[in-house]
Amino acid sequence: xxxxxxxxxxxxxxxxxxxxxxxxxxxxxxxxxxxxxxxxxxxxxxxxxxxxxxxxxxxxxxxxxxxxxxxxxxxxxxxxxxxxxxxxxxxxxxxxxxxxxxxxxxxxxxxxxxxxxxxxxxxxxxxxxxxxxxxxxxxxxxxxxxxxxxxxxxxxxxxxxxxxxxxxxxxxxxxxxxxxxxxxxxxxxxxxxxxxxxxxxxxxxxxxxxxxxxxxx
Amino acid sequence: xxxxxxxxxxxxxxxxxxxxxxxxxxxxxxxxxxxxxxxxxxxxxxxxxxxxxxxxxxxxxxxxxxxxxxxxxxxxxxxxxxxxxxxxxxxxxxxxxxxxxxxxxxxxxxxxxxxxxxxxxxxxxxxxxxxxxxxxxxxxxxxxxxxxxxxxxxxxxxxxxxxxxxxxxxxxxxxxxxxxxxxxxxxxxxxxxxxxxxxxxxxxxxxxxxxxxxxxxxxxxxxxxxxxxxxxxxxxxxxxxxxxxxxxxxxxxxxxxxxxxxxxxxxxxxxxxxxxxxxxxxxxxxxxxxxxxxxxxxxxxxxxxxxxxxxxxxxxxxxxxxxxxxxxxxxxxxxxxxxxxxxxxxxxxxxxxxxxxxxxxxxxxxxxxxxxxxxxxxxxxxxxxxxxxxxxxxxxxxxxxxxxxxxxxxxxxxxxxxxxxxxxxxxxxxxxxxxxxxxxxxxxxxxxxxxxxxxxxxxxxxx
Numbered sequence: 001x002x003x004x005x006x007x008x009x010x011x012x013x014x015x016x017x018x019x020x021x022x023x024x025x026x027x028x029x030x031x032x033x034x035x036x037x038x039x040x041x042x043x044x045x046x047x048x049x050x051x052x053x054x055x056x057x058x059x060x061x062x063x064x065x066x067x068x069x070x071x072x073x074x075x076x077x078x079x080x081x082x083x084x085x086x087x088x089x090x091x092x093x094x095x096x097x098x099x100x101x102x103x104x105x106x107x108x109x110x111x112x113x114x115x116x117x118x119x120x121x122x123x124x125x126x127x128x129x130x131x132x133x134x135x136x137x138x139x140x141x142x143x144x145x146x147x148x149x150x151x152x153x154x155x156x157x158x159x160x161x162x163x164x165x166x167x168x169x170x171x172x173x174x175x176x177x178x179x180x181x182x183x184x185x186x187x188x189x190x191x192x193x194x195x196x197x198x199x200x201x202x203x204x205x206x207x208x209x210x211x212x213x214x215x216x217x
Numbered sequence: 218x219x220x221x222x223x224x225x226x227x228x229x230x231x232x233x234x235x236x237x238x239x240x241x242x243x244x245x246x247x248x249x250x251x252x253x254x255x256x257x258x259x260x261x262x263x264x265x266x267x268x269x270x271x272x273x274x275x276x277x278x279x280x281x282x283x284x285x286x287x288x289x290x291x292x293x294x295x296x297x298x299x300x301x302x303x304x305x306x307x308x309x310x311x312x313x314x315x316x317x318x319x320x321x322x323x324x325x326x327x328x329x330x331x332x333x334x335x336x337x338x339x340x341x342x343x344x345x346x347x348x349x350x351x352x353x354x355x356x357x358x359x360x361x362x363x364x365x366x367x368x369x370x371x372x373x374x375x376x377x378x379x380x381x382x383x384x385x386x387x388x389x390x391x392x393x394x395x396x397x398x399x400x401x402x403x404x405x406x407x408x409x410x411x412x413x414x415x416x417x418x419x420x421x422x423x424x425x426x427x428x429x430x431x432x433x434x435x436x437x438x439x440x441x442x443x444x445x446x447x448x449x450x451x452x453x454x455x456x457x458x459x460x461x462x463x464x465x466x467x468x469x470x471x472x473x474x475x476x477x478x479x480x481x482x483x484x485x486x487x488x489x490x491x492x493x494x495x496x497x498x499x500x501x502x503x504x505x506x507x508x509x510x511x512x513x514x515x516x517x518x519x520x521x522x523x524x525x526x527x528x529x530x531x532x533x534x535x536x537x538x539x540x541x542x543x544x545x546x547x548x549x550x551x552x553x554x555x556x557x558x559x560x561x562x563x564x565x566x567x568x569x570x571x572x573x574x575x576x577x578x579x580x581x582x583x584x585x586x587x588x589x590x591x592x593x594x595x596x597x598x599x600x601x602x603x604x605x606x607x608x609x610x611x612x613x614x615x616x617x618x619x620x621x622x623x624x625x626x627x628x629x630x631x632x633x634x635x636x637x638x639x640x641x642x643x644x645x646x647x648x649x650x651x652x653x654x655x656x657x658x659x660x661x662x663x664x665x666x667x668x669x670x671x672x673x674x675x676x677x678x679x680x
Contacts, residue, residue, distance in 0.1 A: 009456060009459075009460055011460045011464065011484045011487065011488065012456075012459055012460045012463055012464075014484075015460070015463040015464045015466075015467045015484070016463060018467055019463070019466070019467045019470065022470065022471075079451075079452045079455035079456050079459065080452065081451075081452075081455075082448070099455070100455045100456060100458070100459035101455060101458040101459040101461075101462040101463070102459060102462070102463070103462075103466070104462075104463050104466040104467060104470070105466070
């Protein structure tokens with residue numbers, strides 16, 4: 001899953017990024033409203049963490065302009081804690097609102113919940129044929145037995161499972177699993193898909209040549 | 218004595234009215250009584266004189282009355298209230314009352330007398346006769362008493378009417394006071410928006426209401442300012458706190474390398490320095506507001522202050538690629554050197570921070586008449602028109618986000634303004650967007666100038 005952090009406090013953005021990366025998220029950072037809006041418009045992020053007091057373009061404006069185009073889940077993370085400001089943020093199209101200082105684990109849990117809800121699977125445990133994917137603990141069981149996956153394999157599996165029955169293109173995979181700074185080779189995805197098939201069964205995922213992958217319900 | 222103004226007003230009103238009525242009644246009654254008795258006396262004198270004129274002795278034993286029968290009949294009337302007479306002859310035992318049952322001895326001296334509810338006149342007639350004419354005053358007194366009763370009744374009526382009218386007037390006059398007090402008591406710290414309806418309060422009370430409203434306006438403003446200030450302060454503290462908190466949480470999530478711990482601690486140190494800057498600034502301003510900061514009074518050379526400060530800040534300017542120039546000559550002022558250094562530090566730091574890369578900061582000291590002037594100009598972006606009135610407000614920032622990044626507490630200019638004003642000086646600025654800003658501090662020059670003797674009154678907090 002790929003997250004955008006729009007936060008002008010570099011030290012805070014860095015800590016957030018690190019924590020989210022440790023949870024297996026691909027994370028991009030933007031340090032002002034303009035570049036944040038640009039990134040959020042060009043990439044299909046799974047969630048955006050948005051500060052309100054931003055240089056160049058404030059968070060409310062970023063949200064307003066983003067909402068004109070996209071449904072990306074947005075969590076506002078700000079020091080502004082008055083109820084009218086929370087109402088303004090949520091009514092402005094934000095999906096969640098968290099005030100600084102915040103608890104890191106809570107923020108991560110809220111991000112996971114946001115992503116689940118936006119994919120239409122409010123339960124943290126996804127069941128797919130003989131698989132049980134716990135998105136909170138990031139573990140996978142096959143027929144009750146744990147399966148060992150690398151973080152990237154897990155991220156790919158989660159993406160496919162959340163979009164089951166739908167075509168997942170290679171671009172989508174690159175967008176959701178890698179951040180801007182990661183060097184991605186075109187055949188890396190094929191390697192991960194091959195690994196997943198090896199660990200979860202041959203027919204787990206179908207390839208649509210030239211288009212992408214699909215997991216049947 | 219009374220809890221309500223209305224009751225005490227009515228009480229005094231009634232008391233005064235009662236006294237006035239009583240005095241008036243007493244005078245009137247007295248006059249009336251006097252004139253009634255004078256009338257009776259005049260009649261009695263008339264009768265007595267007529268009687269004396271027509272009566273003479275008749276031999277040794279009797280008197281002869283040459284008076285019309287009608288006249289004499291007046292005295293013989295059996296009505297007890299009719300006038301009567303008694304005539305004494307010169308010899309003892311010679312008494313001739315007009316009707317039986319009259320007191321006949323001894324013969325009274327001539328004159329007017331008043332006894333047993335009767336008025337009597339006595340005069341000397343011809344031939345040594347003594348003539349008394351009298352009348353009971355009962356009827357006169359009864360008339361007077363009836364009049365008195367009517368007067369008391371009328372007085373009571375007047376009192377009742379006057380009190381009712383007075384009560385009505387007092388209520389009318391005090392109604393606005395009641396409304397004002399109701400409105401005022403409804404206004405509390407949590408609800409400062411209510412106001413007294415000035416349109417419904419008249420004249421002097423209208424002015425009172427307007428005055429109270431103005432006071433409430435100021436109170437509300439002060440509360441609002443305080444509320445905003447606290448909100449701003451907490452907001453300012455939250456951001457470094459969030460940096461601190463999230464970095465500690467991140468570091469503790471799992472085992473880290475020593476380098477990672479070091480990096481986390483450095484970030485935390487930076488965040489805590491920022492919080493300290495804000496807290497120190499808040500404390501300074503709070504103590505300044507409370508008038509708790511006593512400024513020293515020493516001879517200070519403003520130029521020396523500027524040079525020391527510039528020397529300290531030169532590394533910061535170099536790092537930012539800013540040229541820092543200091544010029545001017547000695548300028549003696551009286552004041553607190555540490556606080557004046559704080560002003561210079563603040564102005565120079567701002568000029569370095571909010572400058573363009575490769576920009577220039579010019580700081581100069583000069584004496585202008587009785588003023589020592591410190592001027593700091595930068596080649597930064599300038600202050601937009603809309604922000605200019607707010608520059609000295611606490612936590613006010615031109616570029617909300619950039620300034621935080623640059624590390625200011627948002628209180629520097631508020632503190633500088635307080636220090637300059639506490640020294641009896643002024644601080645102002647001129648700015649052109651895109652060209653730069655010049656801050657000018659003017660302090661009274663020479664010995665004997667500078668801050669007033671402690672305790673200092675602090676300037677009011679910025680609006």
